[in-house]
Amino acid sequence: MIVKKRKIKFKKETVYGIDIITFHENIVLLKEKKTVEYNLKFHNDTLMDYTFKMKIGNFRKAPAYYDKIVILLEKNKNKFIKKGNYYNTERTNICKKFFELDSDFPNHENESLSGGIGYESPIWEQQFKDYMKAIGQYKE
Known part of the structure; x- marks a missing residue:
């Protein structure tokens, strides 16, 4: 077996007490x-x-590709993501999670699959709002 080492470049920044790390993987x-x-x-x-x-x-292509991914997830006994839904979300007292087909308005040329999970707390939410305001992406 041949194992290739991958070099992943991490970008780190700290804003309003939040350490943000981003990276890409092929x-x-x-x-x-x-x-x-x-x-x-x-x-x-x-x-x-x-x-x-x-x-x-x-x-034109993204919804069919998204549906194929959902079929794969169903085969793996996924209970969160439902076939026919392009936006799946679930909240509890301590976290929220989502999985969606994300539209690139207005031209729709770069539709994306996105998802995540995050901790919910009033302090964390306020820090995140302050961060979004600082980078100019906060919308009330």
Whole structure:
């Protein structure tokens, strides 16, 4: 067996007490090469939020590709992601998770598969809102 070492470049920044680490990984999914972008957020060395995003095609191709992924997940006894839903979300008292087909408005040329799971707390949510305001992406 031959094992290839992969060099992954990590980008780290700290904003409002949140350590944000991003990196990309090339994978093969359903016989197609894809690049997945990961985003990890830490507070006091504890993982608070994890998201990923992967471009899967334009608005014509992306829904069919997404449906094939959902079929794969169903074969693995997935109970969270439901066939026919392009936005799956679940919340508890302490976390939220999502898995979705994400549209690239207005041109729809780069539809993405995205998902994640994150810790829910009033302090964490406020820090995250402050961060989003600081980078100009907060919308009320």
